[in-house]
Amino acid sequence: MADTDLSKIMKQEVGKAAADRVKSNSIVGLGTGSTTAFAIQFIGERLQRGELKNIQGIPTSFQAEVLSKQYGIPLTTLDAVDHIDVAIDGADEVDPNKNLIKGGGAAHTREKVVDSLADQFIVVVDSGKLVDKLGSTFLLPVEVIPMAMTPVMRKLTQLGGKPELRMGVKKAGPVVTDQGNLVIDVKFDEIPNPESLEKEINNIPGVLENGLFVGVADVVLVGEVKADQASVREF
Numbered sequence: 001m002a003d004t005d006l007s008k009i010m011k012q013e014v015g016k017a018a019a020d021r022v023k024s025n026s027i028v029g030l031g032t033g034s035t036t037a038f039a040i041q042f043i044g045e046r047l048q049r050g051e052l053k054n055i056q057g058i059p060t061s062f063q064a065e066v067l068s069k070q071y072g073i074p075l076t077t078l079d080a081v082d083h084i085d086v087a088i089d090g091a092d093e094v095d096p097n098k099n100l101i102k103g104g105g106a107a108h109t110r111e112k113v114v115d116s117l118a119d120q121f122i123v124v125v126d127s128g129k130l131v132d133k134l135g136s137t138f139l140l141p142v143e144v145i146p147m148a149m150t151p152v153m154r155k156l157t158q159l160g161g162k163p164e165l166r167m168g169v170k171k172a173g174p175v176v177t178d179q180g181n182l183v184i185d186v187k188f189d190e191i192p193n194p195e196s197l198e199k200e201i202n203n204i205p206g207v208l209e210n211g212l213f214v215g216v217a218d219v220v221l222v223g224e225v226k227a228d229q230a231s232v233r234e235f
């Protein structure tokens, strides 16, 4: 099987496993990305079959909102609820302590709001996302307000990073987030202390949020394929 097929199967399996954990009468944070898209699809299908009732979703992005509507998941907002029961969201890297890098889809700011509020935050990834140390395979996304781009990049360089502005695909110019901001992707040779780096970057004036999620995830579901057999393990 081609690598892309395997990756799709792992994402599908793990998305289904997460959707199966959603209970009736609950408020569900709906994450962003290609893996969570399967979870949203399977939650919608469970609703259609009548297996699930009275779900209210809180989308973390324009993408999640569009998909949720497509699959018939009723939506609400943070102004209308006082808690979130469970959030399901993907990640770009996961370390053994369940710390994450997110923001490959530039949605990490809203994701951090929703995922942090959930009583239980379930991360859904394929096995390719597991790393020993954060920053080893993926650049760290930082959302910045446009007028502060240059001083923020300078500050990120002083912190030891190599920043680059994220550019659009099939769009001339930079990626613009759902909030109308820019994303700076930063290469750090190592991230020895994700907890302090998360705070340090967020303390730079003009930074809205960065993609380090430290101590937020409760459960990580990992989709794997071994000898053409798909399975899901949890840690």
Ligand SMILES: O=C[C@H](O)[C@H](O)[C@H](O)COP(=O)(O)O
Pocket: 031, 032, 033, 034, 035, 036, 089, 090, 091, 092, 102, 103, 104, 105, 106, 107, 108, 111
């Ligand atoms: O901004 C996007 C999010 O943080 C995604 O959850 C993350 O990039 C993982 O996406 P995917 O499941 O497509 O790899």
